Amino acid sequence: MSGQNGLQIGSRIFAKLYDRVLAPSEEAGLSDRRARLLASAKGRVLELGAGTGLNLTHYPKSVESLALTEPDQQMALKLRSRAAAGVGEAFIEIVSAPAEALPFADNSFDSVVATLVFCTVKDPQVALAEVSRVLKPGGELLFIEHVRGVGSTARWQRLVARPWAAVAGGCRCDRTTEMTINGSPLDLVEIEHGYMPKAAPFIRPLIQGRAVRPAQ
Numbered sequence: 601m602s603g604q605n606g607l608q609i610g611s612r613i614f615a616k617l618y619d620r621v622l623a624p625s626e627e628a629g630l631s632d633r634r635a636r637l638l639a640s641a642k643g644r645v646l647e648l649g650a651g652t653g654l655n656l657t658h659y660p661k662s663v664e665s666l667a668l669t670e671p672d673q674q675m676a677l678k679l680r681s682r683a684a685a686g687v688g689e690a691f692i693e694i695v696s697a698p699a700e701a702l703p704f705a706d707n708s709f710d711s712v713v714a715t716l717v718f719c720t721v722k723d724p725q726v727a728l729a730e731v732s733r734v735l736k737p738g739g740e741l742l743f744i745e746h747v748r749g750v751g752s753t754a755r756w757q758r759l760v761a762r763p764w765a766a767v768a769g770g771c772r773c774d775r776t777t778e779m780t781i782n783g784s785p786l787d788l789v790e791i792e793h794g795y796m797p798k799a800a801p802f803i804r805p806l807i808q809g810r811a812v813r814p815a816q
């Protein structure tokens with residue numbers, strides 16, 4: 601089997617199992633977190649790495665338009681079928697693009713949403729620079745991300761990081777995303793540290809919050 605075929609099969613299995621694997625966490629509180637985060641989404645909204653569309657039912661009806669990016673074709677198949685149900689009156693488009701090269705003009709969005717995505721993007725710094733570019737001044741990045749823990753959790757994460765990435769679509773379980781946001785052009789205005797319920801210990805530490813593109 602070629603490396604490319606192996607990657608395609610891995611991506612198909614990951615996309616197929618994703619909702620089922622996440623279901624216990626969603627039911628035990630992750631879904632409520634999504635709802636709380638997305639209550640602040642407004643106007644023109646961009647979601648990065650929208651996956652199978654687990655955020656779609658949580659957007660407020662007041663959202664005007666929703667651009668959903670998803671570079672993985674298998675995830676995008678499920679996303680398309682979920683998005684077909686619509687989100688209020690919002691205009692929805694699905695775009696195949698990585699967060700590091702967003703095909704949108706500067707100052708386009710009021711809100712950018714990223715949930716469980718900065719663990720997987722290849723270059724989080726470049727992706728955050730892109731988020732800042734496409735946000736309007738004063739616009740917000742709304743995020744929920746699993747991150748590197750401390751003490752024995754961090755030690756476990758270091759051990760399992762590579763095998764986990766191999767079976768989980770490239771997800772790195774030990775990213776220091778809060779630090780990366782702090783080093784980005786965005787201002788971190790709200791951060792809450794918590795846990796992903798019913799998840800393996802190495803993907804349990806979670807951050808949730810908002811970062812704003814400063815008004816010039």
Ligand SMILES: C[S@@+](CC[C@H](N)C(=O)[O-])C[C@H]1O[C@@H](n2cnc3c(N)ncnc32)[C@H](O)[C@@H]1O
Nearest residue numbers: 649650651654672675698699715716720721722
């Ligand atoms: C763990 S899933 C999260 C899906 C969804 N956001 C959620 O909350 O359930 C990570 C997603 O990021 C996507 N992804 C991977 N690399 C990416 C990149 N460079 N830019 C944007 N999304 C990416 C994957 O295809 C996958 O759908």
